[in-house]
Amino acid sequence: MNVDVAQSFNFLPVPTDIHFGCGMLRSLPERLKSFGATRTLVVTDPGVRAAGILDRVTRVLQDATCQFTVWDRVKPDSGSTLIDETVAELQRHACDAVVGVGGGSSLDTAKAVAALATNPGPALAYVGLHKVRNRALPMVAIPTTAGTGSEVTLWSVFTDDTRAVKVAIGGTLLHPAVALCDPELTLDLPPMLTAATGMDALAHAVECYTNNACQPISGALALQAIELIGRHLRSAVLNGRNLPSRYGMMLAATMAGIAMNSTRLGLAHALAMPLGSWDLRVPHGVVLAVTLPAVMEFNHLAEPDRFAEVARALGEDVSRLSRLDAAGRAVAAVRNLARDIGIPAGLSGFGFREEHIAPVVEEAMRSGNVPVNPRRAGAEDLTRILRQVM
Ligand SMILES: [Fe+2]
Incomplete structure (x- = not known):
């Protein structure tokens, strides 16, 4: 690697605790227990359910007697209204942790929901960089595609339903607390x-x-x-x-x-x-x-x-x-x-x-x-x- 002494730079550390490996899904209960989670909202989409991956996640949680609620209504590129509805669902069930399972849309929705659970108001109030001020609920990102990198990024991208335009909430408080990267979950991706x-x-x-x-x-x-x-x-x-x-x-x-x-x-x-x-x-x-x-x-x-x-x-x-x-x-x-x-x-x-x-x-x-x-x-x-x- 060539060095350039004239270059000054900043590298943002990633606070996400990354657990990577085949079969890593099985460690999910251990991660949730480390947060002291009492009830978890599992945020995902119909495609993940149809692929049988949601069943694998819920089985792991049931086997460890973890309490959870499933919300599987995420759509491609999500939407600000759907995010606000998901936060209401989280509050209705008094969930104190979030698990996102899926591709970029499900993970980005779960990240926004974890942040909005502790930052009052609608998703659209936080569009931009560093507008989220309070620490988010602990969130575990479980990617089922290999692409977006959302499991470690500081961005949540979704659709502003009032203008039908893609927007993003960004900031260091948006990073998932944990990324569970299990390549076995991508084996059946078309x-x-x-x-x-x-x-x-x-x-x-x-x-x-x-x-x-x-x-x-x-x-x-x-x-x-x-x-x-x-x-x-x-x-x-x-x-x-x-x-x-x-x-x-x-x-x-x-x-x-x-x-x-x-x-x-x-x-x-x-x-x-x-x-x-x-x-x-x-x-x-x-x-x-x-x-x-x-x-x-x-x-x-x-x-x-x-x-x-x-x-x-x-x-x-x-x-x-x-x-x-x-x-x-x-x-x-x-x-x-x-x-x-x-x-x-x-x-x-x-x-x-x-x-x-x-x-x-x-x-x-x-x-x-x-x-x-x-x-x-x-x-x-x-x-x-x-x-x-x-
Ligand atoms: Fe991208």
Whole structure:
């Protein structure tokens, strides 16, 4: 690793107690007892129930005689109204701990609910950074996808139901108290969900590693995550029951989540918020999977050495290439990966049309991910990128 003595930086420590390993779900009662929890609200979604994972969670809790209430109504990208309803449910049952089980939507809902249980008022009153002041209820995040990194991040993303726009509550009090990362819970995740969520994790790692805010500690985590994804994502999609690949992908997603807390991301994530809003509601992982190669194409010449490192981490032999050609290999490697795992070439199949471009660009330009993007970008650049991924 090259050092730069002119660089000063901050790395946000992650207060989340991470317990990682196959079969780790079984340690859930021990974690809840360590909080002194008397009744736990289990927040999840119908997909997790249908996959049989909720039954596994409740069995573990019943076997240990833990008291709990299940709330399984989370929808994709959740919603501010649903979060407020979930807080009311928590209060009705006098729960003093929260367990989130699922992908980003369930974990982000559970994080917001744990925070709102001790911070009065509706979810929308806390949109922004560091508006949550009181310590949240203890919360355990159990991811069932390998992608969002929500189990270790300080963000809860959801839909503002009054405007149908994706928003976020962020702050150090939003971190889950515990992340239980059990790769066995992802063994039955369907190929398309594995592919899209895996590309979201790759986007976290690549955008973090190449942006202007990256620093050595986040960079090391992000680069390791890229290498793990290069090695394991194809096999996780093609053979979902491959436990080493599932383990590698979950590790990558969690490492990328820790890395990005301190750095923010880039244009692909700036675009993801509005593309997941209004009538569009393109799933977050799909947006990232489709836009990441185009964003990398736009960015790679601005930080050729970093993109060359990305190419190397993805297994490309760049030893005989010029800096610029080596950087270009990172773009090609990600395009090939997306193609191999069945990511669609564009977003038109998700209802994305020419008339969406202007409002998406306008909203994306407000994102805090734009100023840290490695190449300075204006509205016309975002417009060009969106036309490429139509
Ligand atoms: Fe993401």
